[in-house]
Amino acid sequence: MAGINKSTIARKVAMALSGLFLVLFLAQHFTINFTSVVSPSTFNEISHFMGTNFLVQAVLQPILIAGVVFHFIMGFVLEIRQKKARSVSYGKYNGAANSSWVSRNMILSGIVVLAFLGLHFYDFWIPELIHKYVETNPDDPFRYYDETVAKFAGDPIRTGFYALCFVFLMLHLLHGFASSFQTMGLNNKYSPGIKIFTKAFAIVIPMGFVFIAIFHYFNNL
Amino acid sequence: MKLKLKVWRQEDAQDKGGFQNYDVEGIDGDMSFLEMLDVLNNNLVNEGVDPVEFDHDCREGICGSCSLQINGEPHGPDRRITTCQLHMRKFKDGDEIVIEPFRATAFPVIKDLVIDRSAFDRIQHAGGYISVNTSGNTQDANSIPIEKEKADDAFYAATCIGCGACVAACKNASAMLFTSAKVSQFALLPQGEIEAHERVLEMVHQMDKEGFGHCTNTGACEIECPKGISLENIARMNREYLSASVAG
Numbered sequence: 001m002a003g004i005n006k007s008t009i010a011r012k013v014a015m016a017l018s019g020l021f022l023v024l025f026l027a028q029h030f031t032i033n034f035t036s037v038v039s040p041s042t043f044n045e046i047s048h049f050m051g052t053n054f055l056v057q058a059v060l061q062p063i064l065i066a067g068v069v070f071h072f073i074m075g076f077v078l079e080i081r082q083k084k085a086r087s088v089s090y091g092k093y094n095g096a097a098n099s100s101w102v103s104r105n106m107i108l109s110g111i112v113v114l115a116f117l118g119l120h121f122y123d124f125w126i127p128e129l130i131h132k133y134v135e136t137n138p139d140d141p142f143r144y145y146d147e148t149v150a151k152f153a154g155d156p157i158r159t160g161f162y163a164l165c166f167v168f169l170m171l172h173l174l175h176g177f178a179s180s181f182q183t184m185g186l187n188n189k190y191s192p193g194i195k196i197f198t199k200a201f202a203i204v205i206p207m208g209f210v211f212i213a214i215f216h217y218f219n220n221l
Numbered sequence: 222m223k224l225k226l227k228v229w230r231q232e233d234a235q236d237k238g239g240f241q242n243y244d245v246e247g248i249d250g251d252m253s254f255l256e257m258l259d260v261l262n263n264n265l266v267n268e269g270v271d272p273v274e275f276d277h278d279c280r281e282g283i284c285g286s287c288s289l290q291i292n293g294e295p296h297g298p299d300r301r302i303t304t305c306q307l308h309m310r311k312f313k314d315g316d317e318i319v320i321e322p323f324r325a326t327a328f329p330v331i332k333d334l335v336i337d338r339s340a341f342d343r344i345q346h347a348g349g350y351i352s353v354n355t356s357g358n359t360q361d362a363n364s365i366p367i368e369k370e371k372a373d374d375a376f377y378a379a380t381c382i383g384c385g386a387c388v389a390a391c392k393n394a395s396a397m398l399f400t401s402a403k404v405s406q407f408a409l410l411p412q413g414e415i416e417a418h419e420r421v422l423e424m425v426h427q428m429d430k431e432g433f434g435h436c437t438n439t440g441a442c443e444i445e446c447p448k449g450i451s452l453e454n455i456a457r458m459n460r461e462y463l464s465a466s467v468a469g
Contacts, residue, residue, distance in 0.1 A: 006429070007425055007426070007429055007462070007466075008395075008397075008425070008428070008429050008433075008434075008435045008436070009425055009458075009459055009462045009463070010462075010463075010466070011435065012435050012436065012437075012459075013459065013463065078435050078437075081434060081435060082392070082393035082394070082395075082434040082435060082437075084326060084432065084434075085325060085326055085327070085393055085394035085395070085432055085433055085434030086324050086325055086326060086393075086394040086434070087326045088324055088326075089324065090290060090293060090321055090324050091227070091229070091240060091319055091321055092290075092292060092293040092319040092321070093293045094292060094293030094294050095293075095392060095441070097293070097294050097298070097444075098294065098390055098439075098440070098441040098444035098445050099392070099439035099440055099441040099444070100439070103437065103438065103439040103440070104392050104439055106437060175438070178438075179437065179438040182438045182452065182455070182456050183436070183438065183459060184459065185456045185457070185459040185460030185463060186456060187452060187453045187455075187456030187457075
Protein backbone atom coordinates (compact mmCIF):
# COMPACT_ATOMS: atom_id res chain seq x y z
CA MET A 1 0.00 0.00 0.00
CA ALA A 2 3.02 2.23 -0.27
CA GLY A 3 2.26 5.58 -1.83
CA ILE A 4 -1.53 5.21 -1.58
CA ASN A 5 -1.82 8.33 0.55
CA LYS A 6 -0.32 10.35 -2.30
CA SER A 7 -2.50 8.92 -5.04
CA THR A 8 -5.24 11.04 -6.59
CA ILE A 9 -7.74 8.21 -6.27
CA ALA A 10 -6.97 7.54 -2.59
CA ARG A 11 -7.30 11.25 -1.79
CA LYS A 12 -10.62 11.44 -3.58
CA VAL A 13 -11.85 8.32 -1.78
CA ALA A 14 -10.83 9.86 1.55
CA MET A 15 -12.68 13.02 0.53
CA ALA A 16 -15.76 10.98 -0.39
CA LEU A 17 -15.69 9.00 2.88
CA SER A 18 -15.39 12.14 5.00
CA GLY A 19 -18.22 13.70 2.97
CA LEU A 20 -20.46 10.68 3.53
CA PHE A 21 -19.69 10.82 7.25
CA LEU A 22 -20.70 14.51 7.31
CA VAL A 23 -23.90 13.68 5.42
CA LEU A 24 -24.79 11.17 8.17
CA PHE A 25 -24.12 13.82 10.78
CA LEU A 26 -26.26 16.30 8.85
CA ALA A 27 -29.21 13.87 8.82
CA GLN A 28 -28.87 13.37 12.57
CA HIS A 29 -28.53 17.12 13.21
CA PHE A 30 -31.63 17.84 11.12
CA THR A 31 -33.68 15.20 12.92
CA ILE A 32 -32.83 16.71 16.31
CA ASN A 33 -33.39 20.31 15.13
CA PHE A 34 -36.74 19.43 13.61
CA THR A 35 -38.02 18.39 17.03
CA SER A 36 -37.67 22.07 18.02
CA VAL A 37 -40.54 22.79 15.64
CA VAL A 38 -42.86 20.03 16.81
CA SER A 39 -41.94 19.55 20.49
CA PRO A 40 -39.67 21.94 22.44
CA SER A 41 -39.53 19.52 25.37
CA THR A 42 -38.28 16.68 23.14
CA PHE A 43 -35.71 19.06 21.65
CA ASN A 44 -34.50 19.97 25.14
CA GLU A 45 -34.36 16.32 26.15
CA ILE A 46 -32.32 15.20 23.12
CA SER A 47 -30.05 18.29 23.23
CA HIS A 48 -29.36 17.70 26.91
CA PHE A 49 -28.49 14.09 26.20
CA MET A 50 -26.19 15.08 23.35
CA GLY A 51 -24.59 17.84 25.41
CA THR A 52 -23.89 15.72 28.46
CA ASN A 53 -23.39 12.16 27.23
CA PHE A 54 -19.76 11.11 27.64
CA LEU A 55 -19.63 9.03 24.45
CA VAL A 56 -21.07 11.88 22.37
CA GLN A 57 -18.88 14.55 23.91
CA ALA A 58 -15.59 12.68 24.31
CA VAL A 59 -15.65 10.36 21.31
CA LEU A 60 -18.17 11.35 18.62
CA GLN A 61 -17.65 15.13 18.83
CA PRO A 62 -13.85 14.96 18.31
CA ILE A 63 -14.39 12.52 15.42
CA LEU A 64 -16.91 14.92 13.89
CA ILE A 65 -14.57 17.91 14.23
CA ALA A 66 -11.73 15.86 12.73
CA GLY A 67 -14.03 14.90 9.83
CA VAL A 68 -15.01 18.51 9.18
CA VAL A 69 -11.41 19.77 9.34
CA PHE A 70 -10.17 16.92 7.13
CA HIS A 71 -12.89 17.50 4.52
CA PHE A 72 -12.11 21.19 4.22
CA ILE A 73 -8.33 20.85 4.24
CA MET A 74 -8.46 18.06 1.65
CA GLY A 75 -10.82 20.18 -0.45
CA PHE A 76 -8.22 22.93 -0.62
CA VAL A 77 -5.37 20.45 -1.22
CA LEU A 78 -7.24 19.00 -4.20
CA GLU A 79 -8.08 22.45 -5.53
CA ILE A 80 -4.40 23.46 -5.46
CA ARG A 81 -3.43 20.28 -7.35
CA GLN A 82 -6.13 20.97 -9.91
CA LYS A 83 -4.91 24.51 -10.51
CA LYS A 84 -1.40 23.16 -11.07
CA ALA A 85 -2.74 20.60 -13.55
CA ARG A 86 -3.77 23.43 -15.88
CA SER A 87 -1.19 26.16 -15.41
CA VAL A 88 -2.33 28.07 -18.54
CA SER A 89 -6.05 28.76 -18.67
CA TYR A 90 -8.21 28.66 -21.78
CA GLY A 91 -8.97 31.93 -23.55
CA LYS A 92 -12.51 30.62 -23.95
CA TYR A 93 -13.90 27.80 -21.80
CA ASN A 94 -17.50 26.71 -22.23
CA GLY A 95 -17.93 24.54 -19.14
CA ALA A 96 -21.71 24.88 -19.24
CA ALA A 97 -21.72 22.89 -22.50
CA ASN A 98 -20.77 19.67 -20.79
CA SER A 99 -21.18 19.94 -17.01
CA SER A 100 -23.38 21.47 -14.35
CA TRP A 101 -22.52 24.69 -12.53
CA VAL A 102 -22.64 22.95 -9.16
CA SER A 103 -20.19 20.25 -10.23
CA ARG A 104 -17.69 22.86 -11.40
CA ASN A 105 -17.99 25.09 -8.34
CA MET A 106 -17.75 22.73 -5.37
CA ILE A 107 -14.94 24.82 -3.91
CA LEU A 108 -17.12 27.96 -4.00
CA SER A 109 -20.13 26.29 -2.36
CA GLY A 110 -17.73 24.64 0.09
CA ILE A 111 -16.21 28.00 1.10
CA VAL A 112 -19.69 29.42 1.77
CA VAL A 113 -20.50 26.37 3.92
CA LEU A 114 -17.17 26.86 5.73
CA ALA A 115 -18.07 30.51 6.42
CA PHE A 116 -21.44 29.34 7.68
CA LEU A 117 -19.78 26.85 10.02
CA GLY A 118 -17.74 29.73 11.44
CA LEU A 119 -20.92 31.64 12.25
CA HIS A 120 -22.66 28.50 13.50
CA PHE A 121 -19.79 27.73 15.89
CA TYR A 122 -19.82 31.38 17.04
CA ASP A 123 -23.57 31.19 17.63
CA PHE A 124 -23.89 27.83 19.32
CA TRP A 125 -20.76 25.79 19.92
CA ILE A 126 -18.50 28.44 21.49
CA PRO A 127 -21.27 29.73 23.83
CA GLU A 128 -21.92 26.10 24.80
CA LEU A 129 -18.25 25.56 25.64
CA ILE A 130 -18.18 28.81 27.65
CA HIS A 131 -21.40 27.84 29.43
CA LYS A 132 -20.08 24.43 30.42
CA TYR A 133 -16.35 24.81 30.88
CA VAL A 134 -15.58 28.52 31.49
CA GLU A 135 -18.54 29.74 33.48
CA THR A 136 -19.16 26.22 34.82
CA ASN A 137 -22.88 26.87 35.10
CA PRO A 138 -25.05 24.27 36.77
CA ASP A 139 -26.67 21.68 34.55
CA ASP A 140 -29.92 23.03 33.05
CA PRO A 141 -31.80 20.55 30.83
CA PHE A 142 -34.42 23.13 29.80
CA ARG A 143 -32.22 25.89 28.34
CA TYR A 144 -31.54 24.51 24.83
CA TYR A 145 -34.81 25.43 23.11
CA ASP A 146 -34.77 29.01 24.39
CA GLU A 147 -31.11 29.47 23.45
CA THR A 148 -31.71 28.17 19.93
CA VAL A 149 -34.83 30.20 19.28
CA ALA A 150 -33.21 33.36 20.67
CA LYS A 151 -30.66 33.33 17.83
CA PHE A 152 -33.34 33.78 15.16
CA ALA A 153 -36.01 35.76 17.03
CA GLY A 154 -35.97 39.36 15.81
CA ASP A 155 -32.92 38.87 13.65
CA PRO A 156 -33.92 38.77 9.97
CA ILE A 157 -30.30 39.22 8.79
CA ARG A 158 -29.03 36.16 10.67
CA THR A 159 -32.08 34.14 9.60
CA GLY A 160 -31.58 35.23 5.98
CA PHE A 161 -27.87 34.42 6.07
CA TYR A 162 -28.58 30.96 7.50
CA ALA A 163 -31.11 30.39 4.72
CA LEU A 164 -28.64 31.54 2.04
CA CYS A 165 -25.90 29.29 3.40
CA PHE A 166 -28.24 26.31 3.38
CA VAL A 167 -28.97 27.00 -0.30
CA PHE A 168 -25.22 26.69 -0.92
CA LEU A 169 -25.14 23.52 1.19
CA MET A 170 -27.91 22.17 -1.05
CA LEU A 171 -25.84 23.01 -4.15
CA HIS A 172 -22.79 21.35 -2.59
CA LEU A 173 -24.74 18.19 -1.78
CA LEU A 174 -26.52 18.06 -5.14
CA HIS A 175 -23.22 17.12 -6.72
CA GLY A 176 -21.10 15.92 -3.81
CA PHE A 177 -23.38 13.28 -2.32
CA ALA A 178 -23.94 11.35 -5.57
CA SER A 179 -20.35 11.98 -6.65
CA SER A 180 -18.99 10.28 -3.53
CA PHE A 181 -20.57 6.96 -4.58
CA GLN A 182 -18.98 7.20 -8.04
CA THR A 183 -15.60 7.93 -6.41
CA MET A 184 -16.03 4.88 -4.17
CA GLY A 185 -16.37 2.83 -7.35
CA LEU A 186 -20.12 2.38 -7.23
CA ASN A 187 -21.54 2.75 -10.71
CA ASN A 188 -23.98 -0.04 -11.48
CA LYS A 189 -27.69 -0.84 -11.80
CA TYR A 190 -28.34 0.81 -8.41
CA SER A 191 -26.78 4.12 -9.47
CA PRO A 192 -29.97 5.72 -10.90
CA GLY A 193 -31.75 4.98 -7.59
CA ILE A 194 -28.82 6.36 -5.61
CA LYS A 195 -28.87 9.52 -7.73
CA ILE A 196 -32.58 10.07 -7.04
CA PHE A 197 -32.08 9.48 -3.30
CA THR A 198 -29.04 11.76 -3.04
CA LYS A 199 -30.76 14.56 -4.99
CA ALA A 200 -33.85 14.29 -2.78
CA PHE A 201 -31.66 14.32 0.35
CA ALA A 202 -29.66 17.31 -0.98
CA ILE A 203 -32.86 19.31 -1.38
CA VAL A 204 -34.98 18.12 1.56
CA ILE A 205 -32.42 18.37 4.37
CA PRO A 206 -31.00 21.87 3.66
CA MET A 207 -34.47 23.23 2.86
CA GLY A 208 -35.65 21.63 6.09
CA PHE A 209 -32.99 23.60 7.98
CA VAL A 210 -34.16 26.76 6.20
CA PHE A 211 -37.72 25.99 7.28
CA ILE A 212 -36.64 25.55 10.91
CA ALA A 213 -34.78 28.90 10.96
CA ILE A 214 -37.66 30.77 9.28
CA PHE A 215 -40.21 29.02 11.53
CA HIS A 216 -38.47 30.23 14.68
CA TYR A 217 -38.06 33.72 13.24
CA PHE A 218 -41.76 34.15 12.44
CA ASN A 219 -42.91 32.22 15.51
CA ASN A 220 -41.23 34.81 17.70
CA LEU A 221 -42.20 38.03 15.96
CA MET B 222 -19.15 31.83 -45.46
CA LYS B 223 -16.87 34.50 -44.03
CA LEU B 224 -15.43 33.83 -40.59
CA LYS B 225 -13.34 35.62 -38.01
CA LEU B 226 -10.76 33.29 -36.48
CA LYS B 227 -9.00 33.89 -33.20
CA VAL B 228 -6.13 31.41 -33.29
CA TRP B 229 -3.53 30.64 -30.60
CA ARG B 230 -0.04 31.22 -31.98
CA GLN B 231 3.03 30.10 -30.03
CA GLU B 232 6.51 29.78 -31.46
CA ASP B 233 7.67 26.98 -29.14
CA ALA B 234 7.28 25.62 -25.61
CA GLN B 235 9.24 28.54 -24.15
CA ASP B 236 7.28 31.24 -25.95
CA LYS B 237 4.44 32.86 -24.00
CA GLY B 238 2.12 32.78 -27.01
CA GLY B 239 -1.07 34.70 -27.70
CA PHE B 240 -4.15 34.95 -29.92
CA GLN B 241 -3.94 36.22 -33.49
CA ASN B 242 -7.01 37.31 -35.48
CA TYR B 243 -7.53 36.16 -39.05
CA ASP B 244 -10.39 36.51 -41.55
CA VAL B 245 -11.20 33.65 -43.91
CA GLU B 246 -13.63 33.80 -46.80
CA GLY B 247 -15.20 31.30 -49.17
CA ILE B 248 -15.76 28.63 -46.53
CA ASP B 249 -18.32 26.05 -47.58
CA GLY B 250 -20.60 24.37 -45.05
CA ASP B 251 -19.56 20.94 -46.35
CA MET B 252 -15.90 21.58 -45.57
CA SER B 253 -14.44 19.94 -42.50
CA PHE B 254 -12.95 22.15 -39.79
CA LEU B 255 -9.45 21.03 -40.78
CA GLU B 256 -10.14 21.91 -44.41
CA MET B 257 -11.12 25.39 -43.23
CA LEU B 258 -7.74 25.58 -41.45
CA ASP B 259 -6.11 24.41 -44.69
CA VAL B 260 -7.73 27.40 -46.43
CA LEU B 261 -6.40 29.70 -43.71
CA ASN B 262 -2.90 28.23 -44.03
CA ASN B 263 -3.01 28.55 -47.82
CA ASN B 264 -3.81 32.25 -47.39
CA LEU B 265 -1.03 32.67 -44.83
CA VAL B 266 1.55 30.97 -47.05
CA ASN B 267 0.53 33.21 -49.97
CA GLU B 268 1.00 36.22 -47.68
CA GLY B 269 4.42 34.96 -46.61
CA VAL B 270 3.28 34.31 -43.05
CA ASP B 271 4.18 31.18 -41.08
CA PRO B 272 1.18 28.80 -41.35
CA VAL B 273 -0.69 27.66 -38.23
CA GLU B 274 0.65 24.34 -36.96
CA PHE B 275 -2.02 21.79 -36.06
CA ASP B 276 -2.00 18.02 -35.64
CA HIS B 277 -3.87 15.77 -38.06
CA ASP B 278 -3.44 12.37 -39.63
CA CYS B 279 -6.33 10.10 -40.64
CA ARG B 280 -8.98 12.85 -40.97
CA GLU B 281 -11.70 10.24 -40.38
CA GLY B 282 -12.06 10.18 -36.59
CA ILE B 283 -9.77 7.25 -35.89
CA CYS B 284 -6.33 8.51 -34.95
CA GLY B 285 -7.26 11.21 -32.42
CA SER B 286 -4.51 13.54 -33.61
CA CYS B 287 -6.64 16.54 -34.52
CA SER B 288 -7.23 17.74 -30.99
CA LEU B 289 -8.34 21.37 -30.86
CA GLN B 290 -10.29 23.42 -28.38
CA ILE B 291 -12.92 25.18 -30.48
CA ASN B 292 -15.07 27.91 -28.93
CA GLY B 293 -14.31 26.55 -25.47
CA GLU B 294 -15.06 22.88 -26.22
CA PRO B 295 -12.77 20.01 -27.22
CA HIS B 296 -13.45 19.06 -30.85
CA GLY B 297 -15.99 21.89 -31.09
CA PRO B 298 -19.71 22.14 -30.49
CA ASP B 299 -20.76 18.76 -31.93
CA ARG B 300 -20.86 15.48 -29.96
CA ARG B 301 -19.17 12.10 -30.48
CA ILE B 302 -16.82 13.45 -33.15
CA THR B 303 -13.22 14.50 -33.51
CA THR B 304 -12.22 17.87 -34.96
CA CYS B 305 -11.71 16.38 -38.42
CA GLN B 306 -15.34 15.20 -38.39
CA LEU B 307 -16.63 18.67 -37.46
CA HIS B 308 -18.24 20.36 -40.44
CA MET B 309 -18.39 24.07 -41.07
CA ARG B 310 -22.17 23.91 -41.38
CA LYS B 311 -22.17 24.00 -37.56
CA PHE B 312 -21.12 27.66 -37.85
CA LYS B 313 -22.84 30.70 -39.31
CA ASP B 314 -21.58 33.39 -41.68
CA GLY B 315 -19.76 36.07 -39.68
CA ASP B 316 -19.12 33.85 -36.64
CA GLU B 317 -16.00 34.33 -34.54
CA ILE B 318 -14.28 31.02 -33.80
CA VAL B 319 -11.73 30.76 -31.00
CA ILE B 320 -9.19 27.99 -31.64
CA GLU B 321 -6.76 26.90 -28.93
CA PRO B 322 -4.63 23.88 -28.10
CA PHE B 323 -5.83 21.46 -25.41
CA ARG B 324 -4.68 22.97 -22.12
CA ALA B 325 -3.02 20.85 -19.44
CA THR B 326 0.32 21.11 -17.70
CA ALA B 327 0.93 17.50 -18.76
CA PHE B 328 0.25 18.46 -22.41
CA PRO B 329 2.85 21.17 -23.11
CA VAL B 330 2.43 23.17 -26.31
CA ILE B 331 5.03 22.31 -28.95
CA LYS B 332 3.98 24.96 -31.45
CA ASP B 333 0.73 26.87 -32.09
CA LEU B 334 -2.04 24.26 -31.73
CA VAL B 335 0.24 21.23 -31.50
CA ILE B 336 0.66 19.69 -28.05
CA ASP B 337 2.84 16.92 -26.67
CA ARG B 338 0.54 14.08 -25.55
CA SER B 339 3.33 11.63 -24.80
CA ALA B 340 2.13 11.63 -21.16
CA PHE B 341 -0.62 9.30 -22.41
CA ASP B 342 1.98 7.02 -23.98
CA ARG B 343 3.88 6.83 -20.70
CA ILE B 344 0.69 5.92 -18.80
CA GLN B 345 0.06 3.18 -21.36
CA HIS B 346 3.64 1.95 -21.13
CA ALA B 347 3.35 1.76 -17.34
CA GLY B 348 0.91 -1.14 -17.51
CA GLY B 349 -1.51 -0.96 -20.41
CA TYR B 350 -0.60 -4.36 -21.81
CA ILE B 351 -0.77 -8.08 -21.09
CA SER B 352 2.27 -10.35 -21.01
CA VAL B 353 1.71 -13.21 -23.42
CA ASN B 354 4.16 -15.85 -24.54
CA THR B 355 4.12 -15.52 -28.30
CA SER B 356 6.58 -18.31 -29.01
CA GLY B 357 3.98 -20.34 -30.87
CA ASN B 358 2.04 -22.09 -28.11
CA THR B 359 -0.27 -19.18 -27.37
CA GLN B 360 -3.87 -20.17 -26.77
CA ASP B 361 -6.30 -18.70 -29.29
CA ALA B 362 -8.10 -15.85 -27.51
CA ASN B 363 -11.36 -16.88 -29.20
CA SER B 364 -11.24 -20.24 -27.39
CA ILE B 365 -11.60 -18.54 -23.99
CA PRO B 366 -15.29 -18.08 -23.08
CA ILE B 367 -16.14 -14.51 -22.06
CA GLU B 368 -19.54 -13.16 -21.04
CA LYS B 369 -21.06 -11.07 -23.82
CA GLU B 370 -21.66 -8.09 -21.52
CA LYS B 371 -18.03 -8.06 -20.35
CA ALA B 372 -16.68 -8.50 -23.85
CA ASP B 373 -18.82 -5.57 -25.03
CA ASP B 374 -17.70 -3.35 -22.14
CA ALA B 375 -14.05 -4.22 -22.79
CA PHE B 376 -14.52 -3.44 -26.46
CA TYR B 377 -16.17 -0.08 -25.75
CA ALA B 378 -13.32 0.82 -23.38
CA ALA B 379 -10.82 -0.18 -26.08
CA THR B 380 -12.37 2.28 -28.54
CA CYS B 381 -10.57 5.13 -26.71
CA ILE B 382 -8.32 6.81 -29.28
CA GLY B 383 -6.30 8.79 -26.73
CA CYS B 384 -7.15 12.15 -28.27
CA GLY B 385 -7.04 13.94 -24.90
CA ALA B 386 -10.50 15.54 -25.12
CA CYS B 387 -11.28 14.15 -21.64
CA VAL B 388 -8.33 16.06 -20.18
CA ALA B 389 -9.16 19.17 -22.20
CA ALA B 390 -12.81 19.20 -21.13
CA CYS B 391 -12.17 18.49 -17.47
CA LYS B 392 -11.93 21.61 -15.31
CA ASN B 393 -9.22 19.77 -13.36
CA ALA B 394 -7.31 18.51 -16.41
CA SER B 395 -7.84 14.98 -15.14
CA ALA B 396 -6.82 11.96 -17.22
CA MET B 397 -9.01 9.54 -15.31
CA LEU B 398 -11.29 8.69 -18.27
CA PHE B 399 -8.35 7.83 -20.54
CA THR B 400 -6.51 5.84 -17.87
CA SER B 401 -9.66 4.04 -16.75
CA ALA B 402 -10.49 3.03 -20.32
CA LYS B 403 -7.01 1.57 -20.74
CA VAL B 404 -7.29 -0.22 -17.39
CA SER B 405 -10.82 -1.48 -18.10
CA GLN B 406 -10.15 -2.93 -21.53
CA PHE B 407 -7.92 -5.52 -19.83
CA ALA B 408 -9.50 -5.72 -16.37
CA LEU B 409 -12.73 -7.04 -17.87
CA LEU B 410 -11.07 -9.91 -19.73
CA PRO B 411 -9.53 -13.12 -18.37
CA GLN B 412 -6.28 -12.35 -20.18
CA GLY B 413 -5.94 -9.18 -18.13
CA GLU B 414 -6.69 -10.65 -14.71
CA ILE B 415 -3.19 -11.94 -13.98
CA GLU B 416 -1.54 -8.51 -14.04
CA ALA B 417 -4.64 -6.57 -12.94
CA HIS B 418 -3.31 -5.30 -9.61
CA GLU B 419 0.10 -4.33 -10.87
CA ARG B 420 -1.44 -2.69 -13.96
CA VAL B 421 -3.84 -0.37 -12.16
CA LEU B 422 -1.29 0.64 -9.52
CA GLU B 423 1.39 1.41 -12.09
CA MET B 424 -0.88 3.26 -14.49
CA VAL B 425 -2.47 5.42 -11.77
CA HIS B 426 0.97 6.11 -10.33
CA GLN B 427 2.19 7.25 -13.76
CA MET B 428 -0.95 9.33 -14.31
CA ASP B 429 -0.29 11.14 -11.03
CA LYS B 430 3.39 11.53 -11.85
CA GLU B 431 2.50 13.27 -15.13
CA GLY B 432 0.67 15.95 -13.14
CA PHE B 433 -2.93 15.39 -14.24
CA GLY B 434 -5.65 16.59 -11.85
CA HIS B 435 -8.18 14.70 -9.74
CA CYS B 436 -11.53 13.54 -11.03
CA THR B 437 -14.42 15.48 -9.48
CA ASN B 438 -17.09 13.63 -11.46
CA THR B 439 -18.34 16.63 -13.44
CA GLY B 440 -18.97 14.24 -16.33
CA ALA B 441 -17.54 16.69 -18.91
CA CYS B 442 -15.08 14.06 -20.15
CA GLU B 443 -17.81 11.56 -21.00
CA ILE B 444 -19.84 14.22 -22.84
CA GLU B 445 -16.89 15.45 -24.91
CA CYS B 446 -15.31 12.05 -25.61
CA PRO B 447 -15.57 11.38 -29.36
CA LYS B 448 -16.01 7.68 -28.62
CA GLY B 449 -18.44 8.09 -25.72
CA ILE B 450 -16.23 6.33 -23.17
CA SER B 451 -18.39 5.93 -20.06
CA LEU B 452 -17.76 7.17 -16.52
CA GLU B 453 -18.41 3.58 -15.46
CA ASN B 454 -14.79 2.96 -16.40
CA ILE B 455 -13.61 5.48 -13.80
CA ALA B 456 -15.70 3.77 -11.11
CA ARG B 457 -14.25 0.43 -12.21
CA MET B 458 -10.69 1.77 -12.07
CA ASN B 459 -11.31 3.17 -8.58
CA ARG B 460 -12.55 -0.26 -7.45
CA GLU B 461 -9.59 -1.97 -9.09
CA TYR B 462 -7.19 0.53 -7.52
CA LEU B 463 -8.62 0.19 -4.00
CA SER B 464 -8.70 -3.58 -4.28
CA ALA B 465 -5.09 -3.68 -5.54
CA SER B 466 -3.95 -1.29 -2.79
CA VAL B 467 -5.55 -3.38 -0.04
CA ALA B 468 -4.10 -6.59 -1.52
CA GLY B 469 -0.68 -4.91 -1.43
